[in-house]
Each structure stands twice: as C-alpha cells, then as structure tokens.
Amino acid sequence: MMRSAPGARDAITDVVGVLVGHCQRLDPQVTLGSGAATGCTVVRVPGGATAAVDVRGGGPGTRETDLLDPANTVRQLHAILLTGGSAYGLAAADGVMRWAEEHGEGIPMDPADPGRVVPIVPAAVIFDLPVGDWRVRPTADDGFRAADAASTEFARGTAGAGVGARAGALKGGIGSASVVLGEGPGEGMTVGAVIVANPVGSVVDPRTGLPWGTGTDGPEYFGLAPGTPEQIAAMNALPVKGTVLNTTIGVVATDAALDPAGCRRLATTAHDGLARAIRPVHSPLDGDTLFALSTGAKRAPAVALPPAFPPDLLLLDQLCTAAAVVVERAVVDAVLHATSIAGIPAYRDLFGA
Template sequence: MSAPSSSLSHSVGAITDVAGIEVGHFTETRRPTGCTVIMARDGAVAGVDVRGAAPGTRETDLLAPGNFVQQVHAVVLAGGSAWGLAAAEGAMRWMEERKIGMDVRFGTLPIVPAAVLFDLPMGDARIRPDAAAGYAACEAAGTAAPAEGNVGAGTGALVGKLFGVQRAMKGGIGTASVKVGGITVGALIAVNSLGDVIDHNTGQPVAGARTEDGKALLDTRRALLRGLSPKPLLAGTNTTIGVIATDAVLTKVQANRLANVAHDGLARAINPVHTMSDGDTLFALATGRVPLEGDAPGMTVLSTMAAEAVAIATLRAVHAARTVTVGDLHIPCAADLGSARG
C-alpha cells in the first residue's frame, strides 16, 4: 500500500466500489422492516467484532482466527430482532442454487454470518424478515451503489431512544468508501442506535433524542452529564450493525483486527455507543484483489480508512432517512427536524 501522503479521494462512494462485493435490499411493505445482503460470490476472508452488550448474531464464532473456515460468501443484516436471523437461511438457499459456497463433497455450502437489529416498535412485530426476505435480497443484489435511508435493514431503524421512543428520530442504512492509492475500503452501516448520531467533522448531533416538545435535538451526551435521567430501557432494543469491505489481501487475523478498529468510526459518529442495550456488531470482508504492502504500516492506513468509511456511512444513514408515521408513533428524520438543538 502506498504511503498516507498519496492522493485521498473525498467522494462519498459506496461499499460496492470494492471489487467483488454486491449488495441487495429487501424492504417489507407491510411494516417498516427489511434485510440487506452483502455478497462476495468468490468468497472473502472475514472477521467480526461485537462491542455492544446485547448482540443478535449468527455464525460469528467461525470467524475467529483459529477456527477452520477461511472465507464467507455473504453477510446478512436484518431487522426483526432474533427472528430476523432467519433471513440468512434464504440467502443460503439462493447461493446454493447457484453453486456459490464451499465444496463439502456432498454439496456446495454457502457460509453466511448475520446480525440483526431491534425494530419491533415499528408496526406489527409479528411481521419480520424471514427466509423469503433473504432470498429476495439476494435476487436484488448487484454492484451498483445501494439505496440508503429507509431501505433493507435500515427500514425500521430509529436513533436516540434513551429518553423514550416517542422522542427518537429516524435511523436508516448508509454507505461510503475511501480510496488511498490502489486500495478501496467501503462500509455499509444500519444505524439503530440508543445514542445520538454525531457529525464527526463538527462534533454536533444531527439526529437523536429530541426535547420534550419534539422540536429540537436534546443532545443526549450533555443531557446525561448534567444529570437528566433516561427512561427505563428494555435490553437489546437498539443496535448498529454493518460491514466493512476491502479489496486488499488480508489474513483472518488482519480481517478481525480491521473489524475491531472500524468501531472507532462508530465511536466518532454515535454517542453514547456500545451500550448495554446495543448489540453493535461489525463484520470485515477482504476480497483479496490488491496486495497489502508492509504489514504494520499497511494495516495502520487500512484501519484509518475503515474508521473513516464507517463514520461517513453512519452519518449518511440518518441524512438519507425519511420521516415515518406508524399508528400513533411519528418519527421525524434529520432533514425535517433541521439542526435545531435544545
């Protein structure tokens, strides 16, 4: 990899700028929920890092560096809480039909880890992503820049719920990519955080808990520090999940490290983050198209790129989100609320 002084593109980009990565959304029409597949048909070395205390995941143990499986073929992100993990079954079926996966002599076995977020307050909770939804997301997958906001896994996402869901704002899904020299790092993040989303360039909240009249941002961090008491929380009712992808050649150890440091991007863009009520989980995929020059300096630059892509994608998720009303619950988006703060 070239030195950090090489040209850095500030265009927003998308995770599909990474060669070998495809993305497809399924968006449920009966209530705000859905799922998203991030596919690597030719396989990708993968890692994962779970920081939140209330994760909902599938097939994460196999990504540990010491375990046998070396590559995965897709990652599924879904709403629906733990029920939404069923979407990964549909993704497996779609890929098996097309012989995408690992040859295990008796068949082709797609390796599909997954993570879910809690969007059950948004409408009829009995409607959630299932195997058919995961299959449909694969059918929709391609290399074009994926849609952002109220689509796929971000459809029912909310942010800023620490003082009650009635004072929350609309979350969503966002993507970005960063290029340095000949290497690309992209991120796709579904933002359903307990905390506020922060513009990491200014330090100011752009979406999150609102004041009691609902007309301005409360600024959760400052509210907590001045002693304002949060509402009682149902554990695990939040969570930001996502995927970082790169075309660099990485080992499983390096992929796991990349997932680890990518959480720095969440820490810049969400406050508070990694709470007892969030299941924050990030996967890293390496499609192995470009050699990484110099292990230590190469990983340092790659890690910086990953954190930046995650922070940008997180911010884009709320900027792309749109206001929704479900029953008596009216959830404004950042664009409608503006930048007013209490």
C-alpha cells in the same frame, strides 16, 4: 491521506467484488404497533472473501460469528446478512443460503458433485419490532430476495435493514461510504462500509444540531451547517427512544489482501467510527456488531520492518485508519438519507433536506 475514487459511488460497492441487495416491507400508513416496517440487507461477495467479526454491544443477535474467529478452520464467507426483526430475523439467513446454494456459491464438499456446497452466511440483527406490527419480521424468502437483488447500486436511508431503524430520538437507517488510500503501502486500495444505524445513543450534538459523525471531516464535507436555535430546541424536545433493545450493525470491506487476523483487526478498529458518530455506543442495550471482509484483489509491496513485526503491519495500520473513517461517514449517511415513518422524525424534517 484518503480520497474518493473517480466516478465512485461513495459506497461499500466501490470495493470491486462486493454487492449489496435489499428486501423490505413498508406499509404507507405504518404506525408504532401496526403495519409492516422491517427489512433485510445482504452483502454478497461472489467467489467468497476472507472475513472476521467484532461484537461490542451487550445484547447482540448474531449467527455464525464463532465461525469467523481467526483460530477456527473456515477461512471464507460468501455473504453477510444484516436484518431487522431481532432474533426472529435471523431466519432470513436461511434464504440467503438457499440462493447461494442454487448458484453454486459455498464451500465445495464433493469433488464429484460441484452442486454440493455449504454457503457461509454470518448474520446480525437490529431490534425494530415495535416499529409496525411486532409479528412482521424478515423471513427466509426475504433473505433470498435480498441476495437476488444484490448489485453495485442500492438505496440508503429508510431501506433494507434500515427500514425500522431508529437512531436515538431520530429515524435511523442504512448508510454507506468509501475511500481510496493515498500515499503509503496501501496506495490505490479501497475501503468501504455499510452501516445500519439503530442505536440507543444520540447521533446528533444537542448544542449545534450537527451529527456527531461530522467531527472528523467537518460539517462542510457533508454540506451541513449548524442548526438554528429554534431547530436545536425542537430536536432537544423530542422524547427519548423508548426501548431497551437497539443495535448498530454493519460491514467493512477492502480489496487489500488480508488474512483472518488482519480482518479481525480491521473490524476492531472500525468500531472507533461508531464511537465518533454515536454517543453513547456499545452500551448494555446495544448489540453492536461489525464484520470485516477482504476480497484479496490487491497486494501491497513488501516493506522492510524489524523482524518482530509482520510485513503487512504498515498496510494494516493504513486500512484500520480508513475503516474508522468510512464507518463514521456511513452513520452520518444513514441519518441524512433517512425519511420519517411511524411518526419518528427524520433529521431532514428538523434541519431541512
């Protein structure tokens, strides 16, 4: 059982200690090939968080993901960059590091000088270069501004790293969702996700006009109804996305205390949410990458299990189930909030707001 928290934003920032900030460049008259249409999004965790990553797509663009292998030494990160600009956009992580260093966020390296820190800022990119001018990409200054803007409130849809995103034939974007766990070892704990949806695959059922990601909750949860025959025909007549480079990226967060191996399992299972909401997913043309982080604010009560099983196994199972749900919902959220740019139609254009 899962529910929304009273007064919740239905966003990853419902996990206390997680902040999100955007920086974007979007010209009003942008076209395919002209003008600015890109951006970046920073997920910041003041004080650091335990984390891991799972990369599934065949063409990823990432930074510092090897560092998050549970077998390696570093146990925490301080921010995650999600960015447009393909491999060029990874430069924005330098600005996030600069912001973190200036604010004393990082791994302490000198007990005598608290200012000597090394911030850990993994990153992942989407390919959005053909939307707008190919040469306009997120820079280090953009990453700095996104980190500086991080708060509990942030825009969805055509914002941040989702500005130039395309979801199949439709406008993609950035979306978020959260749940609070019900009865079980994780009762009262929160799981949230933020997703940048830019897949080569379709996000909408061509038979009904409903997003694939409404499958678990039902279209009523999102206030949707099947499209009319005319709306469905118009959607199915759209040209196929004409690029070989795509990618859906995101972050799943929880306030449950997890070690790096637990975070890795959370990131792995979170990809199930992508598989429910995007068809096909994890293709050779995508670089699908999901990070998972734990702020460690809440610990579950000890549960007696057979000696061969870790004591937090039931909690982890509950968290993984929730992770897939919030990722699925976040993809739908991105598609429903997206607005058309550069002639790329948004879901709301075809089926109404």
